[in-house]
Amino acid sequence: MCSPLLQYGKIGVTAMSRGSIKSTVEFSKKQQQKLRNLEQHFKKRLLAVHQRFAGIPDSAVVWGRHHVYTEDGGAIYRMAFGQGEQDLGEVFRADWAGDVGGTIQRVRLSPTESVLAVTVKSSLREEARCLLVRLDADSEIHQPMLILDKVFSFEWATDKVLFYSTQEGLQCRKVFRLLLSDRGSSSTLVYEEKNPEFFVEVSRSRDHRLVTVNCSSKDSSEAWIIDSTAPISPPVLVQSRLPGLLYHVEHSENQLYILANTGPGQEYQLLRAPVSSPSMPNWVPVFTPSPWTVIKDMEMLRNHCVVSVRDSTGLLQLQTVPLENPKxxxxxxxxxxxxxxxTQQARMMDRETFRFFLSSPVHPPVCYLLSPGHRQPFSQEEDPQQHHLQECYTTRLQASSQDGTLVPITLFHMPALDQLGRVPLLVHVYGAYGLDINMSFCPEKRLLLEGGWALAYCHVRGGGERGLAWHRAGHLLQKQRGVEDLAACIQTLFHQGISQPGLTALTARSAGAVLAAALCNQHPQLLTALTMQAPFLDVLGTMQDPSLPLTVEETGEWGDPLTDPQYRECIASYCPCHNIKPQRYPSVLITAYQDDKRIPLSGVLKYAERLKKAVHTHKSSLLSEPGGSVILNLQPGGDHFGPEDFDLSLNESAKQMAFLHMELGLEAHGYRRRRK
Structure with a gap:
């Protein structure tokens, strides 16, 4: 649950296995072969675009006191400062975790760079393994000194003390302290969460002084702090959880800096309190953003706090707050x-510079530096690859929703705005959990853009683009607003002369599929194609089953239909699976994973079967009108976020691009529509 059709008259659920397509009724062999040919074509083009951007900067570089660590091909290499690549030495391999195809998730160095801790996740299980490797300076061979199972998050307090949270299924409720000694190791439970609505993870302040235990639900949070100079002492509570209170803590010079939703409109503001008296009565405001601007994150430097903010149109800015003179x-x-x-992890000794990467779905990451105390505080690292990119436009629009609320849209395109009337359009939506839609660089999106597509990202209510109030306005009883926002965004694009329904596709994943599939039930005429990946489609059925791993935790987003008839009625009104009816639907490609613990497969199968039946009924009543195709791409494995294996991921992307081009009637090499 968490955090792209109608022209050929095909009906039926088609199961697409890796390397083959097995169809049911009325999916002709000719169309199957055509789809396979397109898949092979796009796989080659996708491979080329990935190779083209293989050298882009990586935010996953880890800096130690004496070395820099990089990950490549399931291994971690280190290189001494000032040395060239000839000095690279391998210090870790993912296959040491005992799984074929395991992927590296998180990397942490102990304070003096003597021990490396790494989590590795396999596609066969949800939980990761944490491996500890001793980094002997004179040794060329490194092997795990300890393996911990079911680890989610972890941070070093000292070279001998590691705090970590454990994961059971999809829930994290326990934090342990691992003590290393010459005689071996021992783990002690230091925190256990009793409320199933809360999720627990471990983090660390930028100055490495504090380890924090963060407990979060959908509408409240609580933090405990551990002084790294006294790691055996019990955690100290900052502020006990209160309904509606969300906060996060950082540290500098014996002061806690707290990002909490205590500002106007219950939005985030920056406050501080003494470490010795951290509770809410001692919180003093330091920085409150201007109206219509919301805080997205903060980074603590030695004398400044760097705050990233978004304005009402979605533009990003950075603001630096001097700690001695916050005004x-x-x-x-x-x-x-x-x-x-x-943000890129800073060097252990560097607390003066904020190093970060900027990107968009079609712009590769570019590294920037912000050093508030310098004469030239803001600079960009030279990136020669950027000069070879074709020019593209980023246009910010706003759509007026049904109730008059203005909804931001970000549009990427290569032709000028007044030349977009007959280009294919791919619309993106998420709108859940107060999370921003993913807009990091994606080579597949760049390939579509260069192929003549326009890409629209709709920042609908339920997401987090315009702050906490934006989420509150689109969750629980207000979830239908996200559907209205999405419809308004697509209609606004058409009214602006951008594409047309016959050339428009919509794509969504996970909880974003709730809005996408609901839109198809309510406004199917707006689209020709829909792709959904790991989609959440049976909201009502899932939220009525408390035995599922996320149901109790998710009531803060969807409501509890078992105890409140109002929530049941609301969910039933928009739930994609329960509002399918005989009508002309867009063609749909659904990619699902058999062992996905976040999304019950039964709900996906129920939706696909009901949709197939509705399309068939509609076609039977109107023989002259073609029906949409319903294709279910059911994959093995349980990774909700798609396969970690590069080749398998490439296959999925190629299937989606082939599906879009075939159903929209496009040439494989561009956006010119084929004659019929």
Whole structure:
């Protein structure tokens, strides 16, 4: 649950296995072969575009005191500062975890760089394994000194003390302290969460002084702090959880800096309190953003707090707050194309510079530096690859929803705005859990853009693009607003002269599929194609089954239909699976995973069968009108976020691109429609 059809008259659920397509009724062999040919074509093009961007900067670099660590091909290599690539040495391999095809998830160095801790996840299980490797300077061979099972998050307090949270299924409720000694190791439980609505993870302040235990539900949070200089002491509570209170903590010079939703409209503001008296009565406001601007994150430097904010149209900015004089705020505008900001881990000794990457779905990451105390505080690292990119436009639009609310849209295109009337359009939506839609760089999106497509990202209510109030306005009893916002966005694009229904496809994944599939029930005429990956489709059935791993935790997003008839009626009104009716539907490609613990497969199968039946009934009543295809691409494995294996991931992307081009009637090499 968490955090792209109608022209050929095909009906039926088609199961697409790796390397083959098995169809049911009325999916002709000719169409199957055509789809396979397109898949092979797009797999070659996707492979080429991935190779083209293989050298883009990576935010996953880890800096130690003496070495820099990089991950490549399931292994971690280190290189001493000032040395070239000839000095690279392998210090870790993912297959040490005992799984074929395991992927590296999180990497942490102990304070003096003597021990490396890494989690490795297999596609065969949800839980990861944590491996500890001693980094002997003189040794060329490194092997795990300890393996911990079912680890989700972890942080070092000292070279001898590691705190970690464990995962059972999809829930994290326990935190342990691992003590290393010459005689071996021992783990002690230091925190256990009793409320099933809360999720627990471990983090660390940028100055490495505090380890924090963060407990979060959908509408409240609570933090405990552990002083790294006294790691055996019990955790200290910052502020006990209160309904509606969300907060996160950082540390600098014996002060806690707290990002909490205590500002106007229950939005985030920056506050501080003494470490010795951290509770809410001692919180003093430091920085509150201007109206219509919302805080997205913060980063603590030695003398400044760097705050990333978004304005009402979605533009990103950075603001630096001097800790000694918080009123002297400086604002740094970022490039208009920037949609995603990713922080790179800082060097252990560097607390003066904020290093980060900016990207968009079609712009590869570019590294920037922000050093508030320097004469030239804001700079970009030279990236020669950017000069070879074709020019593209980033256009910000707003759609007026049914109740008059303005909904931001981000549009990427290569032809000028007044030349988009007959180009294919791929619309993206998420709108859940207060999360921003994913807008990091994606080579597949760049390939579509260069192939003549326009790409629209709809920042509907239920997401987090315009702050916490934006989420509150689109969750629980207000979920239908997200569907209305999405419809308004697509209609606004058409009214602006951008594409047309026969050339428009919609794509969504996970909880974003709720809005996408609901739109197809309510406004099917707006689209020709829909792709959904690991989709959440049977909201009502899932939320009425508390035995499922996420149901209790998810009541803060969807409501509890078992105890409140109002929530049951609301969910039933928009639930994609329960509102299918005989009508002309877009063609649909559903990619699902057999062992996905987040999305019950039964709900996906129920939706596909009901949709197939509705399309068949509609076609039977109107023989002259073609029906949409319903294709179920059912894959083995349980990774909700798609296969970790590059080749398998490439196959999925190729299937989706082939499906879109075939159903929209496009040439494989461009957006010119084929004659019929």
């Amino acid at each position: 002297q705020v400086s604002t740094f505008k970022l490039p208009a194309w920037a949609c995603c900001l990713e």
